[in-house]
Each structure stands twice: as structure tokens, then as C-alpha cells.
Amino acid sequence: MKTSLEHLKPLMRCSLCDHKYEPNKALLLEDQDGQTTFHVTCSSCGVSTMVFVSTGQFGVISMGVLTDLKGAEVKNLYGNEAISSDQVLDIHTFFKSFAGSVKEFI
Ligand SMILES: [Zn+2]
Secondary structure, three states, X not given: OOOHHHHHHHHHEOOOOOOEOOHHXXXXXXXXXXXXXXXXXXXXXXXXXXXXXXXXXXXXXXXXXXXXXXXXXXXXXOOOOOOOHHHHHHHHHHHHHOOOOHHHHO
């Protein structure tokens, strides 16, 4: 059986140019409840990847997704709820009482 680190080996290299990532350049975004997410940028070609690692009863699942977001941008966006349920209700209430035309709205 593979250890958790062996599962991560394919993700420790850039999927574009195969350059080995520098671990100290990885930006940790989340590490709780068996979920680890980090952002890493290849020092060779500059392509960034979001890496998701989940540890559960079925073992370790890992996935890398290319992104054009820089580390600082991801850190700002990550963990923020895209749209809260309160915001959806606010918009619903707004449109329910909105009597104007689309032109006015824009
Ligand atoms: Zn690369």
C-alpha cells in the first residue's frame, strides 16, 4: 500500500513542464478535517496549480487544477463564501419589489 506522500508525488511536479515544485513556495490555504488545499507556482514556467488533498476512510484523494490566479489572489478569494443565502434572499426581495424596467436597473 502506498503512503500518503507517494500519492502526492505526481502533484509535486508541474503538470506543464515537469519541473519539481519547491515545497517552501507552496501557499497553504486550508488544512483541517483531513482536507488540505494549497497553491503552488512553478518556478520554471510560472504556471500555478491549486492542489486539493483529502484524507478519509477510503485513503488519500489528491487532485491538481491549473489556475491563472496568483497566490495572493487565491488567498483573498479562498474560504470566502461565493454567495451567501442571505444575499440570495436580499436579491429576491429587491427584485420582488422592483417595479422599474431593465433599462433603469442597468
Ligand atoms: Zn512548470
